[in-house]
Amino acid sequence: MKTSDFDYYLPPELIAQTPIEPRDQSRLMVLNRSDKSITHHRFDELVNFLQAGDVIVFNNSRVIPARLSGKKADSGGVLEILLLRRVSPNVWETLVRPGKLVKIGGKFELSNNFNHASEPNPSVLAEVVDEKDSGIKVIRFSDESSLPDIGRIALPPYIHTPLTVPERYQTVYASASGSVAAPTAGLHFSPEVLQKIKAKGVHCLFVTLHIGLDTFLPVRKENPLEHPIHSEYGILSPEVANQLAQARADGRRIICVGTTTVRLVEAVAQASHPSQIKPLEGWVNLFILPGHCFQMVDAMLTNFHLPKSTLLMLVSAFAGKDLIDKAYREAIDQKYRFYSFGDCVLIL
Numbered sequence: 499m500k501t502s503d504f505d506y507y508l509p510p511e512l513i514a515q516t517p518i519e520p521r522d523q524s525r526l527m528v529l530n531r532s533d534k535s536i537t538h539h540r541f542d543e544l545v546n547f548l549q550a551g552d553v554i555v556f557n558n559s560r561v562i563p564a565r566l567s568g569k570k571a572d573s574g575g576v577l578e579i580l581l582l583r584r585v586s587p588n589v590w591e592t593l594v595r596p597g598k599l600v601k602i603g604g605k606f607e608l609s610n611n612f613n614h615a616s617e618p619n620p621s622v623l624a625e626v627v628d629e630k631d632s633g634i635k636v637i638r639f640s641d642e643s644s645l646p647d648i649g650r651i652a653l654p655p656y657i658h659t660p661l662t663v664p665e666r667y668q669t670v671y672a673s674a675s676g677s678v679a680a681p682t683a684g685l686h687f688s689p690e691v692l693q694k695i696k697a698k699g700v701h702c703l704f705v706t707l708h709i710g711l712d713t714f715l716p717v718r719k720e721n722p723l724e725h726p727i728h729s730e731y732g733i734l735s736p737e738v739a740n741q742l743a744q745a746r747a748d749g750r751r752i753i754c755v756g757t758t759t760v761r762l763v764e765a766v767a768q769a770s771h772p773s774q775i776k777p778l779e780g781w782v783n784l785f786i787l788p789g790h791c792f793q794m795v796d797a798m799l800t801n802f803h804l805p806k807s808t809l810l811m812l813v814s815a816f817a818g819k820d821l822i823d824k825a826y827r828e829a830i831d832q833k834y835r836f837y838s839f840g841d842c843v844l845i846l
Contacts, residue, residue, distance in 0.1 A: 499788060501717045501725075504814065505805045506826055514839035515659040517666045522688040525834055525841035529825055531817055532846075536828055541686045544799075547844060550699030553745045554753045555738075555763060557681040558704040560672035563649030568624065571605040579608070579624075580652055581645070582634065582678055583710045583731075588642045589627070594635045602626050608639075610648040622648065631726070652678060654838050656804075667838075676708035676731065682838045683756035683800050703741055706733040707758040707782060717806050722787060725808070729781035732762045736777040739766070742794065743775040751796040757809045760795050760816070761786060767793035786812040788819060797846050802829060802836040817845045 518524045526539040528547060539546075548554070564581040577600065580593040594600045609621035622644050628636035639645065651664045661667055669684035671692070696702060708731045717725045742763070745752055754760045765784040770776040775794075785808065798816060803809040814822045825843065834841045 514835035517839045545694045551750045559677040560675045565652040568606040568608040674706045681756045707762045727785040729783040732782040734778045739775040739777040753797040788815045
């Protein structure tokens, strides 16, 4: 298995630059692992593929305004800071651009005034206290509680069209702030679709996995096993653990919305006894590659992923690489919209 095995060419015009309106009108490709069939639908038809008693698991993480603007204290040079992960009170792992100009001990001021904000907020002072691999800078802020007021939502680098309504980069059920990027498979759900699902007797469960650095890092090693996976903070409550264990005992399907939910649920399964699912609150660094034995997930909903990404490797592990390759070729032929604001796939 090589990273280049997960490469493919995508015409640039198929990278979705804006979200579909309304959000539940995106296209839905359905892959059936048992007969290798591929069918085409609209997302608001999702309920037709669900059964009473199914359990569907959502990631309720909410995207924080993680992109900040700053000025160096000594020279006044402008910097851009991307929050990645909270280490401790007022201390965060970040990416800084231009990073080469910022060393340990470097100080700067953050404010939305640099962006000509209509309602300027007080500035926040920051200092680089450590450096890590992959260009990560550890920064201590004078007051992290003010960061949401001066930050902006950080869209993925392949999206070049400004987002006029920031809430469209949030799921309708987002409640636990902490992600740098959205759990995008959930962006398709509208309140109406959720209501139809519940009315059919499907149980909706919510977990949290705050999405961090790996969303922005491609796999650069030709051997994917050499790719360093960074930890993301997850929460799966005792109540959800009990309901998952009961669903498994009853033989009812567990359907995960998004690769982040899959990673959390599978990490919990690995740490649990087969007959009992343990709750979890802590760091998750499970890297799912082809050959992984899925213990909990019976179906998943996911978007179309970037070439050579850990996410494409995960869905290939679940559906089989041949079927995923076939599905991606057909999606390109049928001009599906790709990536964060694109269309989605239900893998049964």
